[in-house]
Amino acid sequence: MQPFVTHTGIVASLDRANVDTDQIIPKQFLKRIERTGFGQYLFFDWRFLADGSLNSQFELNHPKMNGASILLARRNFGCGSSREHAPWSLADYGFRVIIAPSFADIFFSNCFQNGILPIRLPEEDIAELFQRASRDQPYRLSASLETCLLTDDAGFSRSIEIEPFRRKCMLEGLDHIGLSLRQSKSILEWETAHGLADSKAV
Amino acid sequence: MTTTPRTLLEKIWDEHLVCSPEGEQPILYVDLHLVHEVTSPQAFEGLRLASRKVRRPETTFATLDHNVPTTDRRLPIADPISAQQIDTLRHNCQEFGVRLFDLGDADQGIVHVIGPELGLTQPGMTIVCGDSHTATHGAMGALAFGIGTSEVEHVLATQTLRQSRPRSMEVRVDGILPHGVTAKDLVLYLIGKLSTEGGAGYVIEYTGQVIRQLSMEERMTVCNMSIEAGARAGMIAPDSKTFDYLRGRDHAPRDFDKAVARWEQLPTDALAVYDRVELFKAADVVPQVTWGTNPAQVIGVDGTIPDPANFSDEADRSSAIRALEYMGLESGRQVVDISVDRVFIGSCTNSRIEDLRAAADVVRGHQVSSSVHAMVVPGSGRVKRQAEQEGLDTIFLNAGFEWREAGCSMCLGMNPDTLSPGERCASTSNRNFEGRQGKGGRTHLVSPAMAAAAAIAGHFVDIRTWHYR
Numbered sequence: 313m314q315p316f317v318t319h320t321g322i323v324a325s326l327d328r329a330n331v332d333t334d335q336i337i338p339k340q341f342l343k344r345i346e347r348t349g350f351g352q353y354l355f356f357d358w359r360f361l362a363d364g365s366l367n368s369q370f371e372l373n374h375p376k377m378n379g380a381s382i383l384l385a386r387r388n389f390g391c392g393s394s395r396e397h398a399p400w401s402l403a404d405y406g407f408r409v410i411i412a413p414s415f416a417d418i419f420f421s422n423c424f425q426n427g428i429l430p431i432r433l434p435e436e437d438i439a440e441l442f443q444r445a446s447r448d449q450p451y452r453l454s455a456s457l458e459t460c461l462l463t464d465d466a467g468f469s470r471s472i473e474i475e476p477f478r479r480k481c482m483l484e485g486l487d488h489i490g491l492s493l494r495q496s497k498s499i500l501e502w503e504t505a506h507g508l509a510d511s512k513a514v
Numbered sequence: 515m516t517t518t519p520r521t522l523l524e525k526i527w528d529e530h531l532v533c534s535p536e537g538e539q540p541i542l543y544v545d546l547h548l549v550h551e552v553t554s555p556q557a558f559e560g561l562r563l564a565s566r567k568v569r570r571p572e573t574t575f576a577t578l579d580h581n582v583p584t585t586d587r588r589l590p591i592a593d594p595i596s597a598q599q600i601d602t603l604r605h606n607c608q609e610f611g612v613r614l615f616d617l618g619d620a621d622q623g624i625v626h627v628i629g630p631e632l633g634l635t636q637p638g639m640t641i642v643c644g645d646s647h648t649a650t651h652g653a654m655g656a657l658a659f660g661i662g663t664s665e666v667e668h669v670l671a672t673q674t675l676r677q678s679r680p681r682s683m684e685v686r687v688d689g690i691l692p693h694g695v696t697a698k699d700l701v702l703y704l705i706g707k708l709s710t711e712g713g714a715g716y717v718i719e720y721t722g723q724v725i726r727q728l729s730m731e732e733r734m735t736v737c738n739m740s741i742e743a744g745a746r747a748g749m750i751a752p753d754s755k756t757f758d759y760l761r762g763r764d765h766a767p768r769d770f771d772k773a774v775a776r777w778e779q780l781p782t783d784a785l786a787v788y789d790r791v792e793l794f795k796a797a798d799v800v801p802q803v804t805w806g807t808n809p810a811q812v813i814g815v816d817g818t819i820p821d822p823a824n825f826s827d828e829a830d831r832s833s834a835i836r837a838l839e840y841m842g843l844e845s846g847r848q849v850v851d852i853s854v855d856r857v858f859i860g861s862c863t864n865s866r867i868e869d870l871r872a873a874a875d876v877v878r879g880h881q882v883s884s885s886v887h888a889m890v891v892p893g894s895g896r897v898k899r900q901a902e903q904e905g906l907d908t909i910f911l912n913a914g915f916e917w918r919e920a921g922c923s924m925c926l927g928m929n930p931d932t933l934s935p936g937e938r939c940a941s942t943s944n945r946n947f948e949g950r951q952g953k954g955g956r957t958h959l960v961s962p963a964m965a966a967a968a969a970i971a972g973h974f975v976d977i978r979t980w981h982y983r
Contacts, residue, residue: 327832328832328833328836329829329830329832329833330710330711330808330833332808332945332947334926334945334947334948334949334950335947335948335949338949338953339926339927339928339950340928342552342580342581342928343552343581343593343595343596343598343599343928344595344599345555345556345559345598345599345602346556347556347559347663357948357949357953362935386829387711387829388710388711388714388744391710391711391744391808392646392741392945392947393645393646393926393945394553394644394645394646394660394661394662395552395553395662396553396556396644396662396663396664399662414711414714416711416714416744417714417715417744417746418646418660418661418662418746421661421662421665422662422664422665425662425664425665426664475539475678476537477537477538477539478539480537488664488668488676489560489564489566489667489668489671489672491538492541492668492671492672492674492676493671493672495532495533495535495541495674496672498532498533498541499532499541499543499672499673499674502532502543503543503673506543508570
């Protein structure tokens with residue numbers, strides 16, 4: 313996994329609550345068996361009109377959000393289906409950070425598996441960020457996992473709350489499975505204690 | 515010996531905790547891993563690239579459900595990309611030694627229908643699947659939740675999962691459900707009260723007189739939709755109904771009485787403390803219909819479409835405005851005046867034999883409205899055969915319903931069963947998100963009886979007034 317140390321980028325603001333994973337990546341694109349190439353389908357039904365042209369009314373299609381890599385949204389982002397295709401499509405589109413008052417549990421975990429940093433901030437901070445991002449010019453933020461700070465160049469600074477283990481995995485880009493396999497002895501002991509270990513090697 | 519009183523969740527958690535390495539997330543052992551074609555190909559590919567094996571293939575079971583046609587199974591699959599995904603699961607199961615319930619298999623069906631049906635799902639287990647409705651299995655007194663594909667790969671490789679300990683929430687419903695009110699209405703009502711994120715970070719344990727009275731299949735309907743309230747899982751303590759349901763099923767323990775003795779220790783201790791408690795009264799619940807684009811946007815069938823101006827919260831208000839526009843509805847309209855174009859009876863929420871019986875009871879002696887296209891999709895091959903033995907298929911077919919093969923079908927519309935833009939559907943499924951059943955499609959979530967009545971009448975009907983023939 314790609315490590316996450318610091319990231320600075322343009323903010324795309326999506327002023328909606330309860331954005332579900334069906335919107336992030338509609339089901340017709342879940343038939344693919346690859347992990348890559350989902351960015352073109354991100355928010356497909358919102359980004360494109362029925363004739364395939366860009367929907368100019370959709371926030372992400374605004375010119376000032378060109379090249380955005382930080383997504384700002386309202387509460388309960390990523391609710392619904394467990395599909396990891398949602399973070400795959402966000403990452404493939406170029407997003408490295410998502411900021412919202414709250415996230416759905418499964419989506420939140422899935423982000424960490426894919427080098428995306430989900431940042432939870434209080435509602436009033438989110439309101440402040442929407443305000444700052446509403447100007448005509450592109451708005452930039454920086455997220456650092458070294459300092460655990462989210463900052464802009466105009467005085468905004470908030471700490472990023474993150475579980476120490478998740479922070480370490482993100483900073484070092486650790487392979488989660490490899491890390492767990494280091495505990496093979498404990499897993500085998502558990503299986504032995506539960507009468508399951510006969511056919512297993514460490 | 516005295517022990518600290520514990521909840522059902524705590525007992526299962528403690529039993530399955532492998533280790534908590536210093537500074538890391540705890541590692542939890544997984545008893546049963548269920549796999550389907552949509553969220554697994556990338557996980558198997560990851561194993562292959564890292565030269566890893568499935569640690570315990572004998573506790574891993576796969577089925578084809580999300581992306582399969584529900585029409586004649588003898589025909590080839592028309593969509594080549596779907597066909598490739600289906601073939602990929604077949605190939606992966608063969609290569610890694612996993613039991614697959616393939617399309618020709620008598621036991622094929624929706625993953626959350628076949629798990630309990632085959633006796634794979636048992637009290638006290640930890641169960642995961644790359645699907646958010648895995649909470650269904652919690653009805654048997656298991657800790658069951660949905661995971662992402664990277665976690666699917668982790669479970670395949672290690673038979674464990676990294677998990678932070680969830681908090682516990684008791685949702686207690688006292689009293690008895692009024693006439694015409696079903697488990698589906700109850701859970702929709704609870705989601706409306708808890709909100710779509712009210713359960714985030716929690717595992718819900720449903721308790722109270724109503725829950726004890728529900729059948730096992732009704733309990734599955736309730737637990738199934740826990741995720742729609744944001745909860746990681748939903749569960750119900752096992753009791754004699756649970757044991758009676760399991761006895762004699764294919765994968766039930768051989769020494770059943772010994773297993774029962776163990777399972778009887780699982781229910782939450784009298785003095786155990788939940789992190790949060792929410793109380794509800796069954797008498798307050800009426801048949802429910804969703805009006806918006808998330809399952810918490812729900813009202814009683816005797817109500818009217820709400821006015822967004824009455825929502826005090828800004829996000830709720832803007833969400834309601836968007837939802838009404840998408841759904842093509844105006845505030846103040848009576849729910850029973852809303853007409854439907856399609857009716858879908860199926861999904862992991864409501865496709866079991868009791869659901870089909872409830873729908874058939876409503877349909878018997880009636881005809882589907884000429885303006886409605888209605889279909890019934892049984893949850894599994896077993897449910898389908900059982901229904902046919904009882905003659906339910908004849909009731910549906912004679913009334914003008916389509917009678918299909920088992921699969922997820924129009925719940926998520928990955929296969930050809932989809933709504934067209936603007937079509938309005940009364941659906942027994944679990945999600946009314948924008949475009950969920952087809953781009954531009956408008957979904958109203960209801961119980962099987964309410965869906966059946968809407969098919970006959972051509973509009974929503976208060977099932978409490980239905981004329982059964």
